[in-house]
Amino acid sequence: FRTGSGWDLHRLEPGLPLVLAGVEVPSDRGCVAHSDGDAVFHAVTDALLGSLALGDIGRLFPDDDPANAGRDSGDFLDEAVRRVQAAGYAVVNLDVTVVLQKPRLGPHAGAMRAQLAARLLVGLDRVSLKAKTHEGVDAVGEGRAVSCQAAVLVTRAAPA
Amino acid sequence: FRTGSGWDLHRLEPGLPLVLAGVEVPSDRGCVAHSDGDAVFHAVTDALLGSLALGDIGRLFPDDDPANAGRDSGDFLDEAVRRVQAAGYAVVNLDVTVVLQKPRLGPHAGAMRAQLAARLLVGLDRVSLKAKTHEGVDAVGEGRAVSCQAAVLVTRAAPA
Amino acid sequence: FRTGSGWDLHRLEPGLPLVLAGVEVPSDRGCVAHSDGDAVFHAVTDALLGSLALGDIGRLFPDDDPANAGRDSGDFLDEAVRRVQAAGYAVVNLDVTVVLQKPRLGPHAGAMRAQLAARLLVGLDRVSLKAKTHEGVDAVGEGRAVSCQAAVLVTRAAPA
Ligand SMILES: [Mg+2]
Ligand SMILES: [Mg+2]
Ligand SMILES: [Mg+2]
Numbered sequence: 001f002r003t004g005s006g007w008d009l010h011r012l013e014p015g016l017p018l019v020l021a022g023v024e025v026p027s028d029r030g031c032v033a034h035s036d037g038d039a040v041f042h043a044v045t046d047a048l049l050g051s052l053a054l055g056d057i058g059r060l061f062p063d064d065d066p067a068n069a070g071r072d073s074g075d076f077l078d079e080a081v082r083r084v085q086a087a088g089y090a091v092v093n094l095d096v097t098v099v100l101q102k103p104r105l106g107p108h109a110g111a112m113r114a115q116l117a118a119r120l121l122v123g124l125d126r127v128s129l130k131a132k133t134h135e136g137v138d139a140v141g142e143g144r145a146v147s148c149q150a151a152v153l154v155t156r157a158a159p160a
Numbered sequence: 161f162r163t164g165s166g167w168d169l170h171r172l173e174p175g176l177p178l179v180l181a182g183v184e185v186p187s188d189r190g191c192v193a194h195s196d197g198d199a200v201f202h203a204v205t206d207a208l209l210g211s212l213a214l215g216d217i218g219r220l221f222p223d224d225d226p227a228n229a230g231r232d233s234g235d236f237l238d239e240a241v242r243r244v245q246a247a248g249y250a251v252v253n254l255d256v257t258v259v260l261q262k263p264r265l266g267p268h269a270g271a272m273r274a275q276l277a278a279r280l281l282v283g284l285d286r287v288s289l290k291a292k293t294h295e296g297v298d299a300v301g302e303g304r305a306v307s308c309q310a311a312v313l314v315t316r317a318a319p320a
Numbered sequence: 321f322r323t324g325s326g327w328d329l330h331r332l333e334p335g336l337p338l339v340l341a342g343v344e345v346p347s348d349r350g351c352v353a354h355s356d357g358d359a360v361f362h363a364v365t366d367a368l369l370g371s372l373a374l375g376d377i378g379r380l381f382p383d384d385d386p387a388n389a390g391r392d393s394g395d396f397l398d399e400a401v402r403r404v405q406a407a408g409y410a411v412v413n414l415d416v417t418v419v420l421q422k423p424r425l426g427p428h429a430g431a432m433r434a435q436l437a438a439r440l441l442v443g444l445d446r447v448s449l450k451a452k453t454h455e456g457v458d459a460v461g462e463g464r465a466v467s468c469q470a471a472v473l474v475t476r477a478a479p480a
Contacts, residue, residue: 288376
């Protein structure tokens with residue numbers, strides 16, 4: 001077994017799309033980023049890479065590389081999954097917490113979990129996505145940013 | 161094994177009780193919340209639910225449900241423990257970090273750990289509670305909020 | 321197995337050294353602290369102590385104890401490693417995320433990982449260090465603080 005932990009934060013600005021875990025969430029503001037700014041996919045990518053000391057998303061996909069401009073963050077996540085597999089490991093489970101002041105993510109949680117499970121090649125029962133607000137304080141609470149933390153457990157054998 | 165991760169934050173206001181891990185901590189301010197605002201119990205509840213992808217505290221105990229108004233957060237935690245047990249799992253260990261600018265929680269850590277251990281049905285040696293300040297910056301550092309993060313490991317067999 | 325989770329934050333001020341994971345990082349500002357303010361070593365120390373419910377860094381090394389003034393935080397980490405060993409456990413892996421607005425830590429990540437691996441008595445392939453910015457918002461994003469979170473997995477047997 002190995003434990004991995006990822007975190008990401010993106011600023012939000014009016015008129016941009018808000019894409020979280022590959023799902024476009026209706027919102028009056030979205031992520032400022034070089035890629036598509038999917039803070040969930042980024043945090044999960046980092047958790048996977050971190051569990052096996054394979055680097056981090058910034059090193060693998062530099063944000064000053066034009067090839068990564070506006071890029072689908074699912075590509076980053078898929079590559080991390082491939083690297084975990086290449087190292088002989090598989091995902092046991094993933095637990096994600098998204099912190100966003102609004103809108104409420106509850107209605108989208110099912111679609112977000114399905115996206116994550118499909119990309120991690122595990123069943124839905126191994127993928128948790130929890131949503132919180134930041135209670136109105138600091139950048140996330142004031143609606144100026146979204147953050148996400150991800151915890152992952154991987155194992156050398158097939159998950160049991 | 162499954163890994164779970166929970167996080168919570170509540171705003172603090174003068175004249176309210178400060179209840180953390182079921183212990184009333186003497187303080188000139190306490191949590192603003194629909195329930196009793198126990199950020200530790202809430203974070204641990206979410207970590208347990210998250211480890212087995214059983215939803216989150218907001219979905220199980222909606223804060224717009226009058227039944228949850230002023231409710232003892234120990235009820236939420238007990239229910240999460242029951243659901244973990246019902247899924248055939250038990251808690252291996254819990255590690256909690258509370259971030260509060262003041263007062264110092266050291267004198268209360270023993271009572272808080274005892275509450276958690278009793279509700280999680282494990283020995284005290286499997287429950288860690290660490291306290292930090294936020295060094296005077298941001299909402300927590302300025303004494304306007306308290307936050308808590310919890311990491312949990314659960315296993316299908318009896319913990320070993 | 322046991323899971324541990326640590327977090328730390330220090331304020332930054334001009335003219336002080338910035339020491340992270342035992343590596344002095346060239347910077348126009350550094351950590352305000354009673355010890356050397358190494359937020360990475362502090363977070364990892366707390367993650368190790370937390371995994372086995374051995375207390376926390378504030379209890380073991382009080383910041384109002386003159387013996388800890390300006391102290392090398394490697395001492396705290398070494399002591400935590402000793403206590404984990406004394407309890408019959410060893411580190412399986414460590415995953416660290418440092419959040420600092422500037423400078424970029426990429427060039428120092430190798431040296432930081434090497435320091436951590438040497439002190440944790442494990443191979444480099446079991447130590448991950450990831451770097452993020454705070455996207456310009458809140459105290460960390462405004463360059464007024466650095467934070468670090470650490471996730472650790474320990475096991476009773478030799479790590480496998
Ligand atoms: Mg990102
Ligand atoms: Mg709460
Ligand atoms: Mg510190």
